[in-house]
Amino acid sequence: MRENATGAARLLVADDNKVNRLLLTRSLELQGHRVATAENGRVALEMLRRESFDLLLLDMEMPEMDGFQVLEQLAADLQLRDLPVIVTSSLEGIANVVRCIELGAEDYLAKPVNPVLLKARLGASLEKKRLRDQQKEWMRRFATREVAQDLQQSGFALGGKRVHGAVMFTDIRGFTALAETQPPEETIELLNTYYTLMFDAIASHGGVVTLMAGDGLMAVFGAPLPLPDPCAGAVRTALEMIETMELFNLERVAADKPQIKIGIGIASGEMVAGYAGTNERATYTCIGDTVNLASRLEGYTKVAKRTILIDGATRAALSDRVQVESLGPVPIKGKAAPVDVFSVTLGQKL
Amino acid sequence: MTEPMIDRAIFDELEEAAGPEFVAELVDTFLTEAPLMLDELRHSFAQREADNFRRAAHSLKSNANTFGAHTLGAMAKELELGGLAPVAEANGQPIEALAQEYARVAAALTELRDA
Numbered sequence: 001m002r003e004n005a006t007g008a009a010r011l012l013v014a015d016d017n018k019v020n021r022l023l024l025t026r027s028l029e030l031q032g033h034r035v036a037t038a039e040n041g042r043v044a045l046e047m048l049r050r051e052s053f054d055l056l057l058l059d060m061e062m063p064e065m066d067g068f069q070v071l072e073q074l075a076a077d078l079q080l081r082d083l084p085v086i087v088t089s090s091l092e093g094i095a096n097v098v099r100c101i102e103l104g105a106e107d108y109l110a111k112p113v114n115p116v117l118l119k120a121r122l123g124a125s126l127e128k129k130r131l132r133d134q135q136k137e138w139m140r141r142f143a144t145r146e147v148a149q150d151l152q153q154s155g156f157a158l159g160g161k162r163v164h165g166a167v168m169f170t171d172i173r174g175f176t177a178l179a180e181t182q183p184p185e186e187t188i189e190l191l192n193t194y195y196t197l198m199f200d201a202i203a204s205h206g207g208v209v210t211l212m213a214g215d216g217l218m219a220v221f222g223a224p225l226p227l228p229d230p231c232a233g234a235v236r237t238a239l240e241m242i243e244t245m246e247l248f249n250l251e252r253v254a255a256d257k258p259q260i261k262i263g264i265g266i267a268s269g270e271m272v273a274g275y276a277g278t279n280e281r282a283t284y285t286c287i288g289d290t291v292n293l294a295s296r297l298e299g300y301t302k303v304a305k306r307t308i309l310i311d312g313a314t315r316a317a318l319s320d321r322v323q324v325e326s327l328g329p330v331p332i333k334g335k336a337a338p339v340d341v342f343s344v345t346l347g348q349k350l
Numbered sequence: 351m352t353e354p355m356i357d358r359a360i361f362d363e364l365e366e367a368a369g370p371e372f373v374a375e376l377v378d379t380f381l382t383e384a385p386l387m388l389d390e391l392r393h394s395f396a397q398r399e400a401d402n403f404r405r406a407a408h409s410l411k412s413n414a415n416t417f418g419a420h421t422l423g424a425m426a427k428e429l430e431l432g433g434l435a436p437v438a439e440a441n442g443q444p445i446e447a448l449a450q451e452y453a454r455v456a457a458a459l460t461e462l463r464d465a
Contacts, residue, residue, distance in 0.1 A: 016405075019380050019413045026368050026376075061408045090412045092431055112360075112416040115367045 008032045009054035009126050014044035014070065015088070016062040020111065024057060024088065027115045031122070041065030045073055048080055055125055060089040060100065071103035082132060084125045088113050147208060147284045150224035160274025160287070165222020166234035166266055166314060167291050168207065169298035170198065170241065172215040173261040181258075191215065194260065197248065201240040205233040210285050218295075220286050223273035231268050231317040236350050238264045238308045243347075265297030267311040296332045297341065304330075304343065312340035323348050355451075355458035360418030377463045380413055381456055388452060391429070391445050395437055404430055410448070419455045422448070 011033050015021045025035045036051070038044035041058075042065040048056065056074075060067035067087060074080045087100045090111040097108050106128070107121045172178070172194070179187045195212065202209055202219045206227045211218035219237070222230035241264065249259040271288035290313075297309040304327055315324060323345040329338035365373045387406045394402035411426035425448045429437065437444050 017409045017412060018383050019376060019416060022376055022379060023368065023416060026372055030368070061405055063402075063405060090408065090415065092427070111412050112364075 008034065010034045010052070011055050011057060012036050012038060012044060012047060012053045013057045014038045014041060015059035016040050020059065024113060027113065027118055031119055041067060041070040044070060048083065053083065054129060055122070056083055056085045058085050058087050060087060060091050060096065068099065068103060071100065071105060075104045084129050086121060086125060147224060160272040162270055163223040163226065163273045164270055165220055165227065166230040166268035167271065167286060167294040168219045168234045168238065168264060168266045169295045170217045170262050170264045171298060173263060175215040178258060197244050198241055201237050201244060205237040207233060207237055220273065223286055231314045232321065232350055234266045235310065235314065235318060235322055235344060238266060238344065239348065239350065242307055263298055263301030264308045265294045265301060266314050267294035267297060268314045268317060292334060293339070296334060300330065300332065300341065306343040307346060308344040310342050310344055315342045321350055355419060355455050356462065357418030357420055361462060364417070374463045377459050380417065381459065384410065384413065384452055388449050395434060395442060395445060398434055400434055403434055414455065417459060422451045422455050425451055
């Protein structure tokens with residue numbers, strides 16, 4: 001966001017008429033804003049895609065690309081759809097005003113623009129934008145980029161849809177014991193470092209973190225956006241996590257701190273992804289047998305004394321691309337029949 | 351034409367909001383641009399280009415209203431809304447009437463600018 005603490009904003013004025021352009025620019029500059037101008041809709045769009053603006057003041061009747069076309073293009077552009085637009089026009093007919101608002105214009109000011117009215121409407125629009133930017137920023141912080149995008153595109157609705165993907169669970173071995181031996185501040189710091197490293201690995205392979213609980217993490221590959229090869233993404237992430245933890249442990253050993261060991265379980269297949277909770281508080285999550293199995297596999301790493309365990313479906317999807325050790329059919333809690341479990345050989349490149 | 355070419359209340363308000371020096375520049379810009387818009391009106395009428403004709407009339411209307419030139423604004427608005435047909439019926443006369451009103455407005459604006 002370009003808007004600074006004094007309320008001065010960076011604005012774009014699009015108007016084909018020079019007198020209008022000069023006058024509007026003058027009014028806005030007198031209000032302390034920084035103004036750039038475009039002489040038609042096409043130029044305005046180019047500038048909006050190149051530079052960052054807080055708000056667009058848009059004339060409707062313009063050659064090359066008129067204001068209606070600009071509004072349509074903005075609405076279809078993920079980067080620009082939230083840019084507030086105030087239409088300034090002397091268009092005849094209420095139908096045209098309605099059309100502007102329907103196309104997403106925030107406000108409509110008839111020309112000649114009254115400077116006092118301009119100031120009030122502009123202030124209101126910029127304030128709304130500031131709140132929206134803040135919301136987006138919070139959403140970025142508390143949800144991943146993919147979930148935030150999904151929310152912005154599809155809106156929020158409780159309920160899910162069936163997707164095909166891979167689920168990964170990880171946790172830190174002996175975390176409780178570790179937490180007891182050090183001050184809580186140090187534990188939080190350790191968790192933050194751990195999360196930063198893990199989030200980075202997950203995101204770089206197209207995964208989305210859907211759950212953080214203490215030292216445990218759940219990540220999904222293939223939702224909310226489908227991935228061409230979700231199993232490879234999950235296993236690559238797991239391998240990268242282990243490599244990262246080895247480097248991290250070198251630092252910890254050097255600092256005379258205990259090493260951190262993690263266990264990872266991955267399962268793939270169909271699951272239901274969506275928002276669960278209430279309309280007031282909900283979380284993006286995935287549920288289903290696949291998710292349960294991934295969680296059980298993660299738990300089973302302690303029993304099997306292996307680091308990364310995957311299910312038969314993940315193994316089948318990757319076939320020869322991954323080196324594994326078969327642990328055979330294993331009885332898993334919650335499963336009637338034993339399940340094929342494979343341990344992923346560490347240090348390989350997929 | 352008995353009523354004044356320029357509504358002084360609107361012109362004074364403009365000077366107060368934007369500053370007299372700026373308005374003098376704005377008048378100059380209008381005096382440079384308006385003849386081009388009139389040319390565009392004549393040209394697009396001759397070529398029967400409805401969109402360009404409407405846009406030129408719209409621009410003139412918008413600027414006329416900015417300076418308080420109500421009569422000029424109303425005449426331009428009529429061309430904007432009416433389109434080519436009525437002008438063709440009257441053999442282009444409405445454009446020339448508009449040009450004459452513009453000449454009066456230009457003289458009045460020049461006087462106000464230099465006052």
